[in-house]
């Protein structure tokens with residue numbers, strides 16, 4: 001792994017003058033501000049091809065440092081303590097770009113201000129990757145509400161004014177949201193293209209998700225999840241909970257196991273048939289071992305997910321590759337068919353895979369791995385942050401437990417350990433505004449999702465008071481963490497306030513302001529517009545169910561009540577809810593009921 005002291009071309013740019021620009025359609029040109037416009041020298045060693053400017057211009061041979069070699073990727077460790085990995089694959093196509101490096105320029109008229117960054121090909125990628133929020137805040141200060149960043153070969157126009165967000169939604173005619181999702185999914189999960197235009201399938205995935213995660217389908221998911229959470233918390237973890245003694249565990253580890261196991265059972269059903277089965281308990285144990293094994297594979301694969309999105313091939317990561325294949329094996333249709341209580345989502349997806357696609361068995365299975373990942377990767381950290389903030393805030397904990405007690409009482413649900421499970425339906429769970437506010441606040445503080453749209457053609461982006469030319473294939477992006485941490489919208493934005501999303505009546509608060517104007521977009525962990533997460537309602541219900549059951553059955557506390565809030569692991573910035581950079585010890589024991 002390289003740990004570069006980032007080099008630059010000798011000589012500094014002329015003040016106020018960007019040193020590079022895109023010549024439409026011709027790739028990159030570079031000019032050192034000393035006036036050099038050199039041909040890049042090329043040298044070959046077995047398996048590698050190095051490019052370098054002449055020694056006086058690029059003393060550290062940036063090309064070599066970045067490992068620009070034929071089909072050999074580089075991983076750059078920023079060494080800034082943030083665990084950030086930025087991965088760049090430089091293929092022969094990029095080599096062509098590098099070959100044409102030689103000159104200078106600036107943004108074209110009518111385009112947003114351009115930040116090229118100092119690194120050829122990478123542009124601003126390293127700085128952006130190290131801390132996107134700080135980077136974008138700095139550029140916002142410098143350029144205003146819209147600017148363009150060159151990031152790893154792409155031009156990304158960031159809209160930072162929340163009053164401009166609707167411009168992105170409105171101009172769907174010129175902007176594509178699907179291509180990026182389709183390409184990312186195929187790259188990360190290893191199935192063939194799911195873009196109907198490419199002929200492997202005619203399934204409309206978006207419609208499948210809406211149909212099976214919302215409306216009536218959601219009721220069934222909620223019911224199954226309630227049952228599974230109790231099975232996992234009480235029966236499956238029974239050996240740990242034998243006596244009335246405290247169990248100490250990492251909070252993230254706990255949330256991860258409970259949510260993964262329950263969520264997996266809810267979507268992919270159970271191996272065992274629970275009715276009148278003499279060997280039930282040994283079958284349950286085997287099933288649990290399989291799911292925990294799937295969790296290990298999930299974690300191994302999930303670790304390198306940002307690298308896959310950045311374009312690195314999975315073959316570089318042997319154990320993650322093998323983990324993804326094992327997840328695929330487990331979700332082969334022939335194995336799913338042996339399970340009871342498959343969700344409507346999985347049943348319908350299997351049917352559509354079989355009837356509308358030409359995927360082979362493993363590709364079909366990998367489309368299920370994609371669903372498994374989408375259903376868990378954000379939910380697990382969101383559950384952790386919610387419970388962590390509750391444990392840190394006695395006032396929030398009191399309000400939340402009281403709300404749950406009231407709802408249980410109204411529903412005439414009693415809490416016991418005699419095997420009768422608590423049941424709360426969707427309507428009852430919807431009647432918990434305090435939990436809603438707590439979950440929202442925890443996600444506001446931990447979410448770093450990014451909304452992307454790709455320009456289908458050259459067009460003019462109309463914002464509130466101005467307009468900008470956007471070129472075909474450029475990306476227009478929103479980074480809502482800017483909005484979530486804006487002190488004008490959220491006073492004291494880094495502080496957890498459990499009732500931030502409640503109004504004076506104790507109902508959901510929806511009026512948030514900036515510059516005295518009411519905002520339409522103020523909370524976006526689930527994205528927005530057409531591509532908004534189709535599983536968002538289920539996700540919030542899952543977390544509420546988890547909390548309601550924790551409060552009902554367990555006493556729970558932090559091992560160190562003064563423990564500091566863990567920092568956000570920035571390596572997943574742009575992908576959703578960030579994980580904590582370290583786990584936090586907590587303890588729990590069964591209540592004496």
Ligand code: HEM
Pocket residue numbers: 181205206209213371374375376378379382449450451452525526527528531532533534535536538539540576577
């Ligand atoms: C706290 C939990 C969750 C968060 C924060 C979250 C967030 C997101 C975000 C930001 C997107 C991308 C939206 C965009 O591109 O603009 C997304 C997509 C998606 N999410 Fe979630 N999600 C969560 C839970 C879930 C759950 C539980 C499921 C399913 C059971 C799910 C299923 C999906 C699917 C299938 C997509 C892709 C949609 C498409 O491409 O049509 N998500 N999610």
